[in-house]
Amino acid sequence: MASAPLKVEVVSADRLLWSGEADQVIARTTEGDIGILPDHTPLLAVLVPAGIEVFGVDGNREVIAVDGGFISVDHNQVRILSEFAQMAGEISLSDAENDREAAVKLLDAGAEDEATRRRFLRADAQVKAARKHGSEHAGF
Numbered sequence: 001m002a003s004a005p006l007k008v009e010v011v012s013a014d015r016l017l018w019s020g021e022a023d024q025v026i027a028r029t030t031e032g033d034i035g036i037l038p039d040h041t042p043l044l045a046v047l048v049p050a051g052i053e054v055f056g057v058d059g060n061r062e063v064i065a066v067d068g069g070f071i072s073v074d075h076n077q078v079r080i081l082s083e084f085a086q087m088a089g090e091i092s093l094s095d096a097e098n099d100r101e102a103a104v105k106l107l108d109a110g111a112e113d114e115a116t117r118r119r120f121l122r123a124d125a126q127v128k129a130a131r132k133h134g135s136e137h138a139g140f
Contacts, residue, residue, distance in 0.1 A: 005022060049125035069081045
């Protein structure tokens with residue numbers, strides 16, 4: 001008998017970004033990449049800036065940029081909580097690369113404020129997600 005699909009929610013600080021059923025979720029944690037399938041054991045992990053992949057039951061693959069946060073898994077419920085999250089298809093790779101480069105220059109020049117660090121993490125997550133999203137269309 002087939003397992004029930006995963007019920008997935010991706011929530012940012014200001015909205016529910018994505019919600020639906022999925023066959024698989026791939027996320028990057030502080031311990032490395034993790035794949036979540038139906039009937040996965042309960043889990044709570046810290047996310048790092050990256051592109052989360054959600055493979056919907058409809059066959060669509062969604063890539064979502066997150067700048068960190070948490071992933072929880074319990075009874076086929078997957079919740080991804082991040083201060084910042086954005087659909088990869090909405091990201092301009094060149095804008096994200098430029099923003100990341102600008103943040104790196106500020107950090108290299110000695111800027112140690114939280115806003116600059118957060119800017120770098122968000123831009124880095126956007127670059128990773130946009131590249132991952134683009135690889136789907138490039139045949140990688």
